[in-house]
Amino acid sequence: MAATHLTRRIKLKTAEAVVPWLTRVLPGHGLERFGSTYGGWWVPTDLIGEDSVVYAAGVGEDVSFDLALIRRFGCEVWAMDPTPRSVAFAGGVTEPRWHFLPFGLWKEDAVLHFHPPADPAHVSHSATEVRGQGPGFDAQCHTLTTFMRKLGHQRVDLLKMDIEGAEEPVLDRILAEGTLPRVLCIEFDTPQSPWALRRRLRRLEDAGYVVRHAEARNYTLTHG
Incomplete structure (x- = not known):
């Protein structure tokens, strides 16, 4: 397990440096960074306003980004994360414009098994990678369009994805359906070669997205 974890780290760091x-x-x-050093993202402020629909997939135990957007723009944020520790953490957030959904974002509506992190002290679990040891948990997941239908939204202005390796299947579904958020904030957390990640970004560019900022494995893109 230690060797596998080291290999994963090397691949991620290589992609960070090269891509x-x-x-x-x-x-x-208009690019500004919102949120903590750990949980913050760069956002084009000219594309976000009070009526913006913001989805934040992957909460962990840091909602500094979500709350910073709410304070700055007055918008509402719908956050989603099925991790038990995240569900418990969300219960302590009192901002009325922040809405929590205890589900995962995925390429289809399904119950998935989430594997524990390599470090038991960490909160993030993954549905796509076996990183640590332990029982994990099962949770209901939905597609972006299912969330939109259930919440009554016709569009998503900003989608943040920090979903521990599930971002690629989700992006495939989003591109196939053509339901394209105006702003994407994505952490690419799947260990892969720089060339594979570059191909992934090119697919997004071919769909009309422009890379506005890159910070380690976190990318901000805009559409239209």
């Missing part, structure tokens, strides 16, 4: 150098990044105007 931004291979990618055309067009910052534009």
Whole structure:
């Protein structure tokens, strides 16, 4: 397990160093970073307003990004995470414009098994990778369009995904359905070669997205 974890770290660090150098990044105007050092993201402020629909997939135990957007723009945020520790943490958030859903974001509506992290002290579990040892848990997951239908939304203005390796299947479904959020904030957490990640970004660019910022494995893209 230790060797596997080391290999994973090497692949992720290599992609962090190489892919931004291979990618055309067009910052534009109005980019600001919201949230903590650990949980923050760069956002184009000219594309977010009070009536924006914001989905935040992957909560962990840090909602500094979500709350910063609410304070700055007055918008509402719908956050989703099925992890038991995240569910418990969410119970202590008192902001009325922050809404928590104890479900995962996935490529289909299904019950998935989530595997524990390599470090038991960490909160994040993964439905796509076996990283640590332990029982894990099962949880209901939904597609982006299912969440939108259940919540009565016709569009998503910003989708943040920090979903521990599930981002690629979710992106495939989003591109196939053509339900394209105007802003994507994605952590690419799947261990892969720099060239594979670059191909993934190119698919998004081919669908009309522009890379606005890259910070380690966190990418901000805009559409339209």
